[in-house]
Every structure is written in structure tokens, then in C-alpha cells.
Amino acid sequence: xxxxxxxxxxxxxxxxxxxxxxxxxxxxxxxxxxxxxxxxxxxxxxxxxxxxxxxxxxxxxxxxxxxxxxxxxxxxxxxxxxxxxxxxxxxxxxxxxxxxxxxxxxxxxxxxxxxxxxxxxxxxxxxxxxxxxxxxxxxxxxxxxxxxxxxxxxxxxxxxxxxxxxxxxxxxxxxxxxxxxxxxxxxxxxxxxxxxxxxxxxxxxxxxxxxxxxxxxxxxxxxxxxxxxxxxxxxxxxxxxxxxxxxxxxxxxxxxxxxxxxxxxxxxxxxxxxxxxxxxxxxxxxxxxxxxxxxxxxxxxxxxxxxxxxxxxxxxxxxxxxxxxxxxxxxxxxxxxxxxxxxxxxxxxxxxxxxxxxxxxxxxxxxxxxxxxxxxxxxxxxxxxxxxxxx
Numbered sequence: 200x201x202x203x204x205x206x207x208x209x210x211x212x213x214x215x216x217x218x219x220x221x222x223x224x225x226x227x228x229x230x231x232x233x234x235x236x237x238x239x240x241x242x243x244x245x246x247x248x249x250x251x252x253x254x255x256x257x258x259x260x261x262x263x264x265x266x267x268x269x270x271x272x273x274x275x276x277x278x279x280x281x282x283x284x285x286x287x288x289x290x291x292x293x294x295x296x297x298x299x300x301x302x303x304x305x306x307x308x309x310x311x312x313x314x315x316x317x318x319x320x321x322x323x324x325x326x327x328x329x330x331x332x333x334x335x336x337x338x339x340x341x342x343x344x345x346x347x348x349x350x351x352x353x354x355x356x357x358x359x360x361x362x363x364x365x366x367x368x369x370x371x372x373x374x375x376x377x378x379x380x381x382x383x384x385x386x387x388x389x390x391x392x393x394x395x396x397x398x399x400x401x402x403x404x405x406x407x408x409x410x411x412x413x414x415x416x417x418x419x420x421x422x423x424x425x426x427x428x429x430x431x432x433x434x435x436x437x438x439x440x441x442x443x444x445x446x447x448x449x450x451x452x453x454x455x456x457x458x459x460x461x462x463x464x465x466x467x468x469x470x471x472x473x474x475x476x477x478x479x480x481x482x483x484x485x486x487x488x489x490x491x492x493x494x495x496x497x498x499x500x501x502x503x504x505x506x507x508x509x510x511x512x513x514x515x516x517x518x519x520x521x522x523x524x525x526x527x528x529x530x531x532x533x534x535x536x537x538x539x540x541x542x543x544x545x546x547x548x549x550x551x552x553x554x555x556x557x558x559x560x561x562x563x564x565x566x567x568x569x570x571x572x573x574x575x576x577x578x579x580x581x582x583x584x585x586x587x588x589x590x
Contacts, residue, residue, distance in 0.1 A: 202236050203236075203589075204236045204237070204238065205236065205237045205238070205292045205293075205585055205586065205589055206237075206238050206240060206290060206291045206292055207232075207237060207238070207239050207240065207291065207292065207293060207294075207295055207585060208240050208241075208242060208284055208287075208290075208291040208293075208294045208295070209222075209225060209239060209240065209241045209242070209294075209295045209296075209297060210242050210243075210277070210280045210281075210284070210294065210295070210296045210297060210298055210299070211241055211242070211243050211297040211298055212243065212244060212273060212276055212277075212297070212298035213243075213298070214241060214243035214244070214261070215256065217246075218413060218444075218445045218477060219297075220322075220501065220502050221297045221320060221322055222241065222243075222297065223502065224377055224502055225239060225241075225297075226256070226257050226259060227380065227574075228574070228578060228581070229257060229258040229259050230258065231574065231575070231578040232578065232581070232582065233258065235578065235579075235582040237582055237585060238259075238260070239259045239260075240259065240260040240261075240262065240291065241256075241259055241260070241261045241262065242261075242262045242263075242264060242280050242283055242284070243261065243262070243263055243264075244263065244264065244265075244266050244272075244276050245263035245264055245265050245266075246263075250263050251263065252264075262283065264276070264279050264280060264283060265279070266279055273298070273300070273302070274300065274301075274302040275302075276298075277298065277299065277300065277302035277303050278302050278305075278306070281302075281303055281305065281306025281307065281310075282306060284306060284310060284315075285306045285309050285310055285313075288310060288313055288315050291315070292315075292585070292588075292589040293315060293316040293317070293318060293585065293588055293589060294310060294315060294316070294317045294318070295317075295318045295320055295352075296317060296318065296319050296320060296348065297320050297322075299319055299344050299345065299348070300340065300341060300344040301340040301341070301343055301344040302344070303317075303344050303347055303348075304343060304344055304347040307347040307348060308347060311349060316349050316350060316588045316589075317347075317348045317349055317350070318348060318349070318350045318351065318352055318588075319345055319348040319350070319351045319352075319362075320351075320352050321345075321351050321352065321353045321354075321358050321359075321361070321362050321372075321499070322353070322354050322358070322377075322499040322500070323358075323497060323498060323499045323521060324357070324358060324361050324497055324498070324499060324520045324521030325341070325361060325362070326497075326520065342365045342366065345362060345365070345367060346365075346366060346367055349371065350371045350372070350373070350588065351367055351371060351372045351373075352372070352373050352374075352375055352581075352584070353372055353373075353374050353375075353499070354374070354375065354376055354377050354499045354500040355374065355376075355499060355500050355521075355523055355525040355526065356374055356523070356525060357499075357521060357522075357523040357525065358374075358499050358500075358521065359372045359374050361521075373580070373584055375577050375580045375581055375584070376500060376505075376525075376571065376572050376576070376577050377500050377502060377505065377572070377577065378505075378572055378573060378574030378575070378576065378577030378578065379502075379505040379506050379508075379509045379568060379572050379573070379574055380574045381509055381568070381569065381573055381574070383482055384482050384485065384505075384506045384509035384510050385482075385509060385510060385511075386486065386509075386510055386511030386561075386565065387486045387487075387511075392486075393486060393487060396483050396486050396487040397487045399483065400483055400484065400487055402439070402441065402487055402488070403439065404437075404438055404439050404471070405437070405438070406437055406438030406439070406489050406490075406551065407438060407439045407440075407441055407487065407488040407489055407490075408427070408438060408439070408440045408441070408488065408489065408490040408491075408492055408515075408547070408551075409440075409441050409443065409484055409485070409488035409490065409491050409492065409512070410423055410440070410441070410442045410443065410444070410491075410492050410493075411443045411444055411481060411484065411485075411491070411503050411507075412444045412493075412495070412501075412503060413444055413445055413446070413447060414442070414444055414445070414446045414447075414460065415446075415447060415453060415456065416453070416456050417495055417496055417497055418444075418494070418495050419493075419494025419495055419496060419517070419538050420442065420460075420494070421456075421459065421460060421463060422494055422538040422539070422540050422543060423440075423492055423494050423543065424440070424442075424463050424464060424467075424472060425463065425540035425543075426539075426540040426541070426542070426543025426544045426547065427440045427470060427472060427543070427544070427547065428470045428472075428540075429540055429541060429543075429544035430543070430544040430547040430548055431470045431471065433544060434544060434545075434547075434548035436544075436547060436548060436551065437551065438471065438489070438551065439471040439472070439473060440470075440471065440472045440473070440492075441473050441475065441484065441488060442472065442473065442474050442475065443475045443476075443477070443478050443481070443484055444475075444476070444477060445476060445477045481503075481506070482506065482510060485506060485507050485510035485511075485512050486510050486511075486512075488512055489512070489513075489557070490512065490513055490514075490515060490550070490551065490557070491503075491507040491512045491513070491514045491515070492514075492515050492516070492543075493507075493514060493515070493516040493517075494516065494517050494536075494538055494543070495517075495519045496517075496519050496520060496538065497519060497520045497521060498519045498520075498521045498522070499521050500525070500526055504516075504526060504527070504533075505568050505572045507564075508527075508532065508564035508565060508567065508568040508572075509565065509568045509569075509572075511561045511562075511564075511565050512561065513533075513534070513550075513556075513557045513558075513560040513561045513564070514527075514532070514533040514534065514560065514564065515533075515534050515536055515543075515546060515547065515550055516533050516534070516535065516536070517535065517536055517537050517538055518535055518537075525571075527564065527567065528567075531560075531563050532560065532563045532564040532567050533560065533564065534546065534550055534556070534560060
């Protein structure tokens with residue numbers, strides 16, 4: 200008997216062309232899910248009348264809906280997405296929410312009543328602490344929105360404990376690593392291949408440090424730039440710093456950050472700092488560069504860490520909120536620093552001059568990823584869970 204094909208509706212506020220880590224991750228999963236007889240359908244925001252209501256993007260169906268502009272744009276989107284999911288529930292076997300809050304509650308309850316499971320994808324540590332009436336209200340609404348889902352998927356045990364601590368039933372939380380495609384992300388075969396990739400990317404110099412991510416306060420790119428400048432001045436450091444990733448200047452809340460950022464990078468090339476936008480061939484940057492710097496303050500299991508490890512590039516990072524030994528063992532697979540520019544500069548100097556340590560970190564991390572975070576293992580777990588819920 201032929202296995203039933205599953206249709207999964209994924210609710211994601213952020214979606215290409217706007218950068219979004221979770222959406223990008225699941226877009227990469229599309230071929231693997233297809234092999235497992237599962238089709239992904241994304242519902243996201245419509246940014247303008249020029250965007251089609253329904254399209255295909257990298258093998259997945261994408262539905263774009265309007266949301267009320269302004270302060271409650273996110274809540275408006277969630278309500279409209281929930282309404283769509285409920286109205287079209289017969290077309291889908293379950294609904295996976297990458298974006299959720301209290302606005303998800305009404306339609307989650309209706310979907311549950313109609314026997315359609317909803318799952319919260321919990322990929323980033325959440326700090327529910329705070330004082331005062333407003334903070335308590337925000338916490339209560341956030342927790343209520345989270346608990347309106349029947350199930351949750353977390354990328355680490357740390358994140359599972361994070362939501363279990365606010366009352367989400369532990370037996371309804373499944374831990375699945377994000378996983379990395381070891382066919383796409385792998386080390387250069389030899390020095391010649393690395394030089395060829397460097398030439399293609401127009402990277403110069405014998406040493407290139409790399410940052411990949413959104414240029415935003417959370418990602419720690421300002422402390423990194425300041426630390427790099429100190430490294431070049433105080434320690435007469437060598438090499439270039441390559442910053443790859445998008446900006447989000449349309450977000451008015453980040454206006455002060457970008458004002459500070461523009462001032463900080465005004466003399467970037469004097470310090471061998473080079474700014475580049477988003478790149479679809481990010482694996483080439485990992486292969487071509489010699490050190491990956493990651494200084495976020497809040498994460499779960501971000502895409503870029505296992506990707507970098509799989510490409511054999513050593514990592515300098517901080518112990519962000521959400522970090523655990525499921526991500527890496529400090530000193531063994533990664534080298535820990537913090538977000539203090541002086542400390543970053545000192546650790547850059549110490550690590551860049553220690554070629555043996557760089558090689559050891561690279562080898563240990565590559566072995567770790569191959570054993571623990573192969574995307575095929577993650578896809579098997581996702582598929583098994585989805586099929587179990589859809590019976």
C-alpha cells in the first residue's frame with residue numbers, strides 16, 4: 200500500500216527575499232522531505248501588490264497574505280494566517296508555526312477542536328524574566344500563545360527545558376537538531392581548491408576572518424568590528440575581516456544601531472574590514488576563510504555554526520544565551536571569547552597565531568558535526584514525528 204503523502208503548512212512571518220534563519224533552514228529541507236513523501240507549504244506576509252498571492256519557491260508552495268501595517272503588523276499576520284489555516288484545514292495534515300504569540304490562540308484552539316495538530320518551532324532561547332505589571336502581562340501573553348500549541352519542536356535539550364520551565368508539557372516537546380547538509384557543506388579537498396574558491400570570491404591575503412549573519416545588535420557585529428580594530432592596532436594583527444550578511448534598515452527600532460554602525464565602519468578598509476551583502480553560496484565563504492567569528496547574544500542552534508564546522512573552519516565565539524554542550528564543547532570544537540572588544544582582540548591575536556590550535560578545533564568540530572548533526576538524521580526524525588501526528 201502506498202504511503203500517504205503529507206502536506207505541512209508552515210507559518211513564517213519572515214521569508215525570502217527577507218532573510219530568516221528558520222525559513223531558510225526548512226527551504227533547504229524541501230528536497231529531503233519530498234523524498235519522504237512530505238510537501239511543505241509556507242504562509243507569509245505580502246510586502247506589496249507586486250507579489251503574487253501564491254507562488255513556488257525552491258520547490259515549496261508559498262502563500263502570501265496581507266497584514267495590517269503599523270504597530271500590530273505581527274499580530275495581524277498571525278490572525279490572518281490562523282484564519283487561512285482554519286479555512287483551508289482540509290488541505291493540510293498539520294500546521295507548524297515558526298512565528299507565534301498570543302494572536303495565535305483563537306485559531307490554534309479551533310484547529311485543535313477540528314483535529315488538526317499545531318506545532319511551535321522553538322529555536323531560540325527566551326528570557327521571560329522582568330518586573331512590573333507590563334512585563335508580567337507580556338510574559339503571560341507570550342506563555343499563553345506558546346501553550347496554545349499542542350506540540351513543540353526544539354533544536355536542543357536546553358531549549359526544551361526553556362519552554363518546559365513555563366509550563367509547556369515536556370512529553371509534548373520533541374528535540375530535533377537543525378542538521379546540516381554534509382554534501383553541500385564540506386571542507387575544501389585541498390589547498391588548490393581553497394585558492395580557487397578565494398579567487399572566485401575575490402578574497403585577498405593569506406588570512407581571512409569571517410562573520411556571517413544579519414548586521415544587527417543581537418548578532419554582536421559591532422563588538423566584533425571594534426575588537427578587530429583593536430587587534431589590528433594593539434597587536435599589529437594580520438589578515439582581513441569579511442562581514443557577510445544583510446541589513447534591516449527598514450526596521451525603525453534599529454535606527455540608532457545603524458547610525459552607530461555607519462560611523463564605526465566609515466574607515467573599515469583602513470582596518471582591512473570588508474562589507475558584503477547576503478550570499479546564497481555561503482558554503483564557499485566557509486571554505487575560503489580561515490576563522491569564523493560568532494558573537495550573538497541570544498540563539499538556539501543557529502544554522503551557521505554547524506555549517507561552519509562542516510566546512511572545517513575553526514570558530515571563535517561567545518557563550519550566548521541558549522548555548523550548551525549540545526552545540527559544542529568549549530576549547531574542543533570552538534574557542535570561547537566574549538563580547539568585550541578588548542577580550543576579542545586578545546583572543547584573535549592568541550588564536551590566529553596558533554596554527555596547531557586552529558587545526559585541532561577544525562578537526563574536532565568536523566568529527567562532531569558528522570556524528571551528531573547530519574541533516575539526514577534530522578529529516579528522519581521530523582518525518583517520523585509528522586507522520587505519527589497525522590495518523
